[in-house]
């Protein structure tokens with residue numbers, strides 16, 4: 001949502017408003033307006049300066065443009081399409097304003113559809129706007145716009161909700177003026193600031209074009225355009241409908257078992273000198289956070305009328321979570337899984353098969369998650385109509401990253417409530433999560449993103465170590481590029497070939513990260529650190545020994561952050577326990593055997609020996 | 620670059636061949652191009668091999684993988700083609716994935732394409748929205764033609780928009796599929812071909828994806844200005860047969 005603040009005059013006030021990172025600052029060059037702008041020194045602004053004119057001719061407008069270095073014009077009178085076009089050709093953004101009342105005749109719009117950049121709809125008055133009154137916004141629902149438009153006229157501090165719920169695809173921005181003033185032309189900073197916070201998608205959220213900063217978007221073959229377009233047009237509408245929300249919340253509660261507990265770990269707290277809480281996503285049905293997303297997407301796929309579900313999977317957790325919801329809904333399910341992962345995550349393959357899914361081993365590339373994702377996308381290209389691609393992380397073309405983030409955001413919503421109940425604080429000091437594609441991490445961060453006091457930490461899988469090249473630590477080893485339909489950071493050669501990653505953890509063995517994480521990395525909002533195979537294994541055994549919780553190998557990477565960070569005694573730390581370790585028993589078993597001392601089941605040991613075993617596995 | 624426009628002044632049916640640069644051997648591209656022209660092919664698409672070609676089926680995946688193992692890169696290819704215009708006159712276009720071009724630098728690539736005399740580029744994972752918003756001006760500045768795809772699911776108004784934006788030809792994808800070799804075109808495909816033909820688009824249309832025989836080629840030529848063959852051509856290389864011979868027998872099997 002673009003924000004235009006209109007009718008400013010005083011230098012200090014302009015500088016002040018510009019700090020709110022608005023998109024346009026409007027200067028009114030209409031003599032009869034109480035906010036008429038003339039003969040003033042203008043400060044440089046980050047916002048574009050736009051001149052508002054009523055029935056002025058081309059020369060006068062162009063002179064004003066030059067004098068004040070305006071980038072855009074807004075025309076409020078009876079200006080002709082020809083004049084608009086002439087201005088457009090002069091490298092200006094042109095907004096044509098229309099006065100709207102109940103008798104508004106939409107046919108006038110078509111004359112202007114190829115001669116300006118945007119429309120603006122304002123309340124009809126006999127004085128060219130500025131009445132502080134709204135027109136009947138219902139009219140907007142029935143117009144057939146050829147251009148994106150700004151909404152203007154009497155918008156006030158209390159209107160954020162009403163504007164958001166308009167849900168008009170072409171509504172690109174809003175125009176704020178008299179209702180945010182102390183006196184004509186003097187804007188109230190606090191009122192504007194509060195309103196903009198409410199209405200603007202927050203700094204770390206997706207913008208209207210599907211980007212997080214410079215990352216995201218949709219880089220897909222034309223063959224998938226319709227599928228993505230269908231999703232893009234419908235996902236928010238469906239997700240925000242009451243019937244969807246009721247069903248989603250009910251299933252999370254009754255089927256998944258949410259809210260998942262926030263468990264205070266006394267042992268870890270004592271060991272690391274902080275107040276450490278574990279968010280127990282491992283206790284969800286199917287054993288990880290992945291089910292939050294598959295429940296959401298399957299309901300969406302159903303309302304889109306899809307009959308066949310495809311998915312990619314690495315560790316098999318997303319595959320199991322997808323097969324599970326497909327079994328429940330009676331939908332056909334095909335899961336693509338790298339042949340190597342099929343081998344190292346057997347229990348999950350068996351579960352998927354028992355749940356009625358077809359598991360397709362993928363033999364291309366490194367036979368891991370990246371290759372499984374390629375194959376799922378190719379399958380979708382070949383079955384565009386009846387098939388829904390149920391992506392398992394915050395990767396892929398827009399709108400997938402945003403959609404999956406929203407489904408996983410339930411994690412941080414609960415953390416907030418639980419912290420408040422259990423500690424009296426709503427905010428944690430640190431939140432730690434592992435990042436493969438980044439869905440459990442963004443879920444754990446989501447409601448804390450705009451609170452910069454909460455330190456967010458992402459742990460990437462470092463395999464055998466960055467310097468060996470056998471790593472999956474994307475932000476450390478990668479650079480900006482395109483993978484699986486979105487612009488993000490990925491591991492690649494100078495020639496742009498995607499590099500095969502390596503990690504012991506199948507769920508983190510991926511050469512990219514979701515675009516939201518590329519943005520969070522680049523802006524410094526999230527600190528990215530790495531943990532090697534070995535560090536993760538040690539952390540897994542530590543949690544098991546200290547708390548009786550066997551974590552997934554992916555999660556073990558998040559736990560491996562603990563010895564790497566510094567804490568204060570009273571600091572609140574939340575670690576997202578994204579999944580449980582059942583699927584990783586074979587790997588854990590191998591690790592035990594690889595250690596010099598022969599492994600003995602603890603129950604056969606004496607007390608002294610028991611401590612010795614603990615000493616063996618805990619660093 | 621007039622070569623592409625001149626090509627479509629011809630009244631004949633156009634045969635375009637796609638091959639993966641670096642397959643079967645690291646430096647076979649030049650020979651393949653020369654032989655294709657000699658045998659009467661009208662237009663060549665030079666595939667830039669990519670590690671993760673999402674729109675491609677098994678054959679082009681495999682040829683790309685081998686090409687990369689052979690050591691092919693975009694830089695190598697451009698160097699190899701440096702003097703190609705001394706020997707070949709027909710239009711040459713590159714086909715590759717957006718990430719390859721992005722890493723090379725799009726403007727850098729266009730400069731080199733101008734120097735060599737390459738006429739256009741097909742980037743299947745660059746939607747027209749991305750082209751319009753970010754790259755249209757660069758394409759125009761260097762007079763590199765961008766070739767866009769349409770598919771059976773592309774809505775009519777979008778096809779019109781693509782037609783308007785096309786400065787050379789439109790690549791009509793024959794069916795909802797990745798590249799590969801197909802047996803026949805079904806009724807759905809034929810209905811789609813007819814629908815597009817009846818739209819009377821301004822840009823010429825070449826049909827591709829799945830064409831593997833003379834019969835296919837003749838069929839798509841009834842509805843469009845010509846056809847593009849990729850997978851079937853790549854598959855026709857045989858270890859024991861010299862490239863020259865293999866190309867001449869392949870092209871004559873389609874063009875007779």
Ligand SMILES: Cc1ncc(COP(=O)(O)O)c(C=O)c1O
Pocket residue numbers: 288289314315316317318392393394434435436437438439440441506507508552554555578579580
């Ligand atoms: C338990 C668990 N945690 C984390 C991940 C990594 O995915 P993401 O980064 O999307 O949370 C996976 C993926 O398979 C997983 O199974």
